[in-house]
Amino acid sequence: MFTRTVASTLLRASARPAAFRAPAHALRASLSPWAPLSGLTPFQARLISDQTRTAIDKAVASAPVVLFMKGTPETPQCGFSRAAIQILGIQGVNPEKFAAFNVLEDPELREGIKEYSDWPTIPQLYVDGEFVGGCDILVSMHQGGDLAKMFEEKKVLVEGEAEAEKKE
Amino acid sequence: MNSNTPVEDTIRAKITAAFNPQTLEIYNDSHLHSHHKAMASSTSKETHFRLVITSDAFDSKMQPARHRMVYALLRDEMALEGGIHALQLRTLTPSEEERQQKKKDDEAKAKAEAKALRAEARAAQEAEAET
Numbered sequence: 001m002f003t004r005t006v007a008s009t010l011l012r013a014s015a016r017p018a019a020f021r022a023p024a025h026a027l028r029a030s031l032s033p034w035a036p037l038s039g040l041t042p043f044q045a046r047l048i049s050d051q052t053r054t055a056i057d058k059a060v061a062s063a064p065v066v067l068f069m070k071g072t073p074e075t076p077q078c079g080f081s082r083a084a085i086q087i088l089g090i091q092g093v094n095p096e097k098f099a100a101f102n103v104l105e106d107p108e109l110r111e112g113i114k115e116y117s118d119w120p121t122i123p124q125l126y127v128d129g130e131f132v133g134g135c136d137i138l139v140s141m142h143q144g145g146d147l148a149k150m151f152e153e154k155k156v157l158v159e160g161e162a163e164a165e166k167k168e
Numbered sequence: 169m170n171s172n173t174p175v176e177d178t179i180r181a182k183i184t185a186a187f188n189p190q191t192l193e194i195y196n197d198s199h200l201h202s203h204h205k206a207m208a209s210s211t212s213k214e215t216h217f218r219l220v221i222t223s224d225a226f227d228s229k230m231q232p233a234r235h236r237m238v239y240a241l242l243r244d245e246m247a248l249e250g251g252i253h254a255l256q257l258r259t260l261t262p263s264e265e266e267r268q269q270k271k272k273d274d275e276a277k278a279k280a281e282a283k284a285l286r287a288e289a290r291a292a293q294e295a296e297a298e299t
Binding site for chain 2: 077078079080118119120121131132133134135136137140141
């Protein structure tokens with residue numbers, strides 16, 4: 001389970017102007033081939049500022065497993081975010097490979113992430129920079145075994161966890 | 169006469185028109201969430217919905233793409249202040265639904281068989297005890 005608090009680094013990041021000096025497109029190029037803007041019209045794409053986009057790029061890249069949620073892993077502020085955290089805990093995701101961002105702490109992130117992911121609801125899960133889905137997708141992947149398979153392939157689980165489970 | 173469930177009606181109309189669904193179940197879970205802090209200023213009785221949609225339109229599409237199709241369709245209803253606050257989705261293709269139904273049936277059957285076996289074993293034990 002998660003014991004480590006992962007505070008929002010987004011706020012801290014925005015306090016450092018140097019973080020935004022690199023052009024946004026250069027940073028975005030380092031992301032996966034998945035294109036977060038694919039479903040957006042040019043008008044919508046313009047709503048999110050370069051600064052917000054860059055900050056979210058950094059957030060998404062901050063750990064192999066990244067969850068945008070309402071509240072913190074210890075005290076989720078929404079049942080869907082709680083369910084997501086519980087599933088990650090049951091799966092045995094390594095806290096050192098995990099970061100959570102509380103969208104309630106930052107209105108810009110809260111609105112920005114919806115547009116960034118072309119996904120109107122929270123929570124949102126990213127693994128290795130790729131959008132995986134929201135709570136319903138997480139639940140169904142968890143039940144169907146796809147989530148365990150993906151986490152294993154991405155090597156983001158606590159080591160020995162799989163064996164420990166087998167012994168039970 | 170005005171409908172008491174305008175949002176639900178809109179959801180049904182839009183999804184039926186866009187996806188021609190084989191199955192469409194709409195659950196209004198708003199009453200379960202009326203105490204939430206986020207709902208304090210809302211007077212709407214139609215804020216939280218859970219949908220089960222089975223449609224050919226989802227064929228060869230990954231789950232996130234299917235959900236995005238539904239979200240895009242209901243974009244206005246979700247963006248509206250006091251509109252849809254939460255939308256749980258289960259999006260299946262007809263063959264997936266069939267597979268899941270079969271799995272469910274098989275599980276129920278296996279459970280029933282196990283129960284029958286246990287009853288049989290118990291009966292055998294009791295018969296043995298009597299002799």
